[in-house]
Amino acid sequence: MIQVVGIEKGFGTQVLFQDVTFTLGKGERVGLVGRNGTGKSTLFKILLGEESQDRGEIIFPKNYHVGTLKQHLIFTQDTILEECMTALRGENAEFEQYKVEKMLLGLGFKISDFCRSPKDFSGGYQIRLNLAKVLVSEPDCLLLDEPTNYLDIVSMRWLTKFLREFRGEMILITHDRGFMDDVTTHTMGIWRQNLFKIPGNSGKYLIVSHFMWNEPS
Numbered sequence: 001m002i003q004v005v006g007i008e009k010g011f012g013t014q015v016l017f018q019d020v021t022f023t024l025g026k027g028e029r030v031g032l033v034g035r036n037g038t039g040k041s042t043l044f045k046i047l048l049g050e051e052s053q054d055r056g057e058i059i060f061p062k063n064y065h066v067g068t069l070k071q072h073l074i075f076t077q078d079t080i081l082e083e084c085m086t087a088l089r090g091e092n093a094e095f096e097q098y099k100v101e102k103m104l105l106g107l108g109f110k111i112s113d114f115c116r117s118p119k120d121f122s123g124g125y126q127i128r129l130n131l132a133k134v135l136v137s138e139p140d141c142l143l144l145d146e147p148t149n150y151l152d153i154v155s156m157r158w159l160t161k162f163l164r165e166f167r168g169e170m171i172l173i174t175h176d177r178g179f180m181d182d183v184t185t186h187t188m189g190i191w192r193q194n195l196f197k198i199p200g201n202s203g204k205y206l207i208v209s210h211f212m213w214n215e216p217s
């Protein structure tokens with residue numbers, strides 16, 4: 001659970017958020033919608049501590065870990081398997097190789113890929129490797145910005161099932177509304193420098209936002 005209280009954020013004269021307060025409740029998986037430039041990625045950066053808010057506070061439970069899909073493709077290990085193992089956080093990490101293997105297979109790697117170098121793979125597969133890494137790290141909260149960009153249909157299905165069974169919190173940005181609605185419990189939109197969260201899918205959000213606060217759909 002994350003509590004965001006009275007957040008304000010702007011860049012220069014541009015105001016993105018004004019007095020934003022919301023709670024990301026236990027087990028909620030939220031689809032984040034809003035036009036380009038409204039501040040979706042900035043909200044992620046604030047929650048990750050990569051960008052600081054101008055005002056307000058964010059309250060995390062003790063030892064709460066927020067994980068995100070990294071966009072940079074920098075790998076330190078010689079093999080796909082070892083690279084993914086570096087993301088394990090548990091105390092018995094060395095016994096959790098099966099978990100890593102399951103994740104890699106789900107995301108479209110083959111067993112014969114495990115001992116190959118991350119550098120031998122295309123950018124798309126390197127993004128998949130980053131996705132596998134954040135998933136095996138078992139964060140309390142997942143922040144995913146366009147996680148399906150490089151996935152084929154089989155891996156999409158696998159990720160859909162994985163996220164539906166994910167026990168933690170999640171905020172998801174994606175242009176794929178079908179995928180969003182398949183994996184989320186709530187939808188949150190940015191509108192007039194504020195955030196509105198409703199239970200239900202993005203279709204319901206469009207209707208509610210249009211009638212409740214005249215957001216154009």
Ligand SMILES: Nc1ncnc2c1ncn2[C@@H]1O[C@H](COP(=O)(O)OP(=O)(O)O)[C@@H](O)[C@H]1O
Nearest residue numbers: 011014016034035036037038039040041042043
């Ligand atoms: N570091 C920054 N410095 C100045 N302006 C920024 C910075 N980061 C984002 N912005 C501006 O803030 C607005 C929101 O950006 P962003 O959070 O990326 O929106 P979204 O992800 O919803 O498209 C954009 O107009 C963008 O140009």
Ligand SMILES: [Mg+2]
Nearest residue numbers: 037040041042
């Ligand atoms: Mg963005």
